[in-house]
Amino acid sequence: MTDMTPRTTRRRVLAAVAAATAAALALTACSGGAGGTGGGSSAPGDKDASITVFNGSTGTINENWNPFSPTALQPTLGVIYEPLFWYNLAETSDPTPLLATGAEWNDDGSELTVTTREGVTWSDGEPFTAGDVAFTFNLLQKTPELNTSGTAATAEATDDTHVTLTFPEPDSFMQEAQVLGNQAIVPEHVWSGIDDPITTINPEPVGTGPYTLKEFSSQSYVLQKNESYWIEGKPSVQEVRYISLDTADAASASLLAGEVDWMSSFLPGLDQMLEGNEHISYVNTPALTTSIFTCSNADLGCEGPQTDPAVRQAMYWALDREQLNQLAGGGFAGTGSPTLLLPERDTDWIADPAHATTPAGADVAKANQILDDAGWEAGDDGIRAKDGERLSMTIQTVSGWSDYISLNDTMKQQLAEVGIELEPTQLAWNEWNDNQVKGSYQLSLDSIGLGASDNPYYTYNGKYLSANSAKVGEQASGGNYARYSNPKVDAAITAAASTSDEAEQKAQYAIVQEEIVTDLPYVPIYINSTLTEFNNATVTGWPSNDDKYAFAASWKAWDNGIVLKTIQPAG
Missing domain, CATH: 3.10.105.10 (Dipeptide-binding Protein; Domain 3)
Incomplete structure (x- = not known):
């Protein structure tokens, strides 16, 4: 198998074959217990299961789905919009191909050629192509206010599945992870018509991710399954509700009552708190x-x-x-x-x-x-x-x-x-x-x-x-x-x-x-510690201390998308 890791002496740094792609993306959910549930989630085994997430939001939630904005709502990155590759920072592993299936540097590190995935559509039904990738990086270059990461590349789509990113200086290898794993790709047919990409809140986001926006309020918002998602059978959970809570005490009470299924909070005496709550588990990802x-x-x-x-x-x-x-x-x-x-x-x-x-x-x-x-x-x-x-x-x-x-x-x-x-x-x-x-x-x-x-x-x-x-x-x-x-x-x-x-x-x-x-x-x-708590009564397959297939924190961009398309209804 061709080496996929970016830490390599080879110029071909991310050549992904079909078998590697399938293995990386078929993130099999692990088994878990079933049982009663609180008012915030669906019944166990429900094919239309929904979950409730607390990702740290307190007070009024300000709507913003602009993937270039530093104040975008957290599931914007990874749940609605996707990058070319995903990097698991919870453990050492090869990057997972998402909207790209391969990438290759030229010898002097001034050009990175990306092969994009075929068969992907945007959530409005339009096809995803290499042209969208080129548009995204060129938008960053002509709009410095959006380019908070300092990405230096300009891009050209040479056909529907290949795009070449050109850097102003040779030896730009360290731009790789930022370009491939930390940049949301946006649809040209939508964003080319946005007058001010800096200030827009993008109220009707169109992405390639596993979920789309269903409804929004200042106290909560709901994402629903993207029925045209490019991985067959993913995701399994129909709806995800993100809520705002006032205090850490309110968060822990909601967890114990079964009203929250996924949250990340430091809870003193966690092991004692969870005694007798067989449906609640947690993972610790010190990072x-x-x-x-x-x-x-x-x-x-x-x-x-x-x-x-x-x-x-x-x-x-x-x-x-x-x-x-x-x-x-x-x-x-x-x-x-x-x-x-x-x-x-x-x-x-x-x-x-x-x-x-x-x-x-x-x-x-x-x-x-x-x-x-x-x-x-x-x-x-x-x-x-x-x-x-x-x-x-x-x-x-x-x-x-x-x-x-x-x-x-x-x-x-x-x-x-x-x-x-x-x-x-x-x-x-x-x-x-x-x-x-x-x-x-x-x-x-x-x-x-x-x-x-x-x-x-x-x-x-x-x-x-x-x-x-x-x-x-x-x-x-x-x-x-x-x-x-x-x-x-x-x-x-x-x-x-x-x-x-x-x-x-x-x-x-x-x-x-x-x-x-x-x-x-x-x-x-x-x-x-990065303590993340889960309710296993409604869904199973959460990351565990033995299987850190993603950085599980409910506030972590990119990884949320991986978790949400891995979990499945309990029962």
């Missing part, structure tokens, strides 16, 4: 590295003790992560890595085994020695100081993020043992986010998210490349909120992006890792 973001670069305007690498190193060693997991993570968190990769999924990308995982307990002696050597001396109140500056820092988090608030309270006690004063503050999300983007903070509690694929480039480019930062007060829209700058790291990331040779990429990432585990502009705590 986001909860970290202390630091405004680290004094040259770009950051102010405070955190600009000293020794302070960041001392924080790293002073944390008792086992205690933090038990007190704030509910015992569900996974072990992180100072490389900011996922130790289990990304083992092959971590160069030095010594950097594979963070320490479990605190090494107070080591933290104290680091601070002593850097000239931070203990004061009468136990808090260190240097050159008249107290080792005191403010750390921000979002009001209502209970687990993060608990993290800050516990870290305050832990860091005090080595003479570091932590001052937690809670802000509204908008203010917290604005502070991070503009660098108006000392420390901030946040997580490092998932990239377009599991290649480390998608973490390292955004979080560490100098070009993706900005002076304090200006927006670091590229994602380098730490204002980190290191010429060695810049050169290595750039070199990794210019090759499809995995061995060479690993060599460059080894350089990056050696630098960032010393500089620690982001201090990793743990891999935050």
Whole structure:
């Protein structure tokens, strides 16, 4: 079988044969128990089964089905609209062909030729062709406001099933996952007639995905099965209702009452809560590295003790992560890595085994020695100081993020043992986010998210490349909120992006890792749990801890479509 993975030294990176396609798309649902159901779902075994989903929406829902908009409703991507390929970030696996069946780079990495799938129709009955793919990428190029990912390709359909994407520079291999797996394809016959693709909410979306819009209100909306979907027999569930709830307590109550079938929420004491509820299951998909973001670069305007690498190193060693997991993570968190990769999924990308995982307990002696050597001396109140500056820092988090608030309270006690004063503050999300983007903070509690694929480039480019930062007060829209700058790291990331040779990429990432585990502009705590809960009374075949066929979170774009066409009525 031809290798389908993008992490390859071959130029033909995604040649999919029919057998591979069928195997990837026939996502067989697993068996599950049947039983009673609540008011939000259909009866078990109902051929017209419907489910209710809570994906985190609170308050009024604002309608927006524009797949180019950062505020589009979550099922827009993957449920209504589809990409060319789908990348499962829950585990290491080959990309799954969706609207494309293959793709091939030319030798210098300046052109990517995509073979599109035949026999696909849009939900209004019009045929899908390579011309729609070319139109989508050309729309991005002529409308920069839509091109939030920085995709650089222009496109030309050479016939109905082939489109060539041309990049302005050679060695553009790292555009691959973004282009193939993170861009919704839209129908030319619809979008060519939209006067303002930037502001439209696209109230009557036409996609190729497994569901179409049935009805919308400010408190809920319903998607119905796309009867002309291109995979025969998929999906099996007739309707999906997305609802808004006010609080986490309301979400857990709805789950236990059988009124919600799919939700992702951190529920303290989850195992005890589910005792006696045989129809409810959950999956834990730790994937986001909860970290202390630091405004680290004094040259770009950051102010405070955190600009000293020794302070960041001392924080790293002073944390008792086992205690933090038990007190704030509910015992569900996974072990992180100072490389900011996922130790289990990304083992092959971590160069030095010594950097594979963070320490479990605190090494107070080591933290104290680091601070002593850097000239931070203990004061009468136990808090260190240097050159008249107290080792005191403010750390921000979002009001209502209970687990993060608990993290800050516990870290305050832990860091005090080595003479570091932590001052937690809670802000509204908008203010917290604005502070991070503009660098108006000392420390901030946040997580490092998932990239377009599991290649480390998608973490390292955004979080560490100098070009993706900005002076304090200006927006670091590229994602380098730490204002980190290191010429060695810049050169290595750039070199990794210019090759499809995995061995060479690993060599460059080894350089990056050696630098960032010393500089620690982001201090990793743990891999935050991503708990997702399911009601198996109405449908079965949800992802499980043994079968993470998709990233199961009810808020995850793209993966929702995979889950919804895999589950099937119980009974």
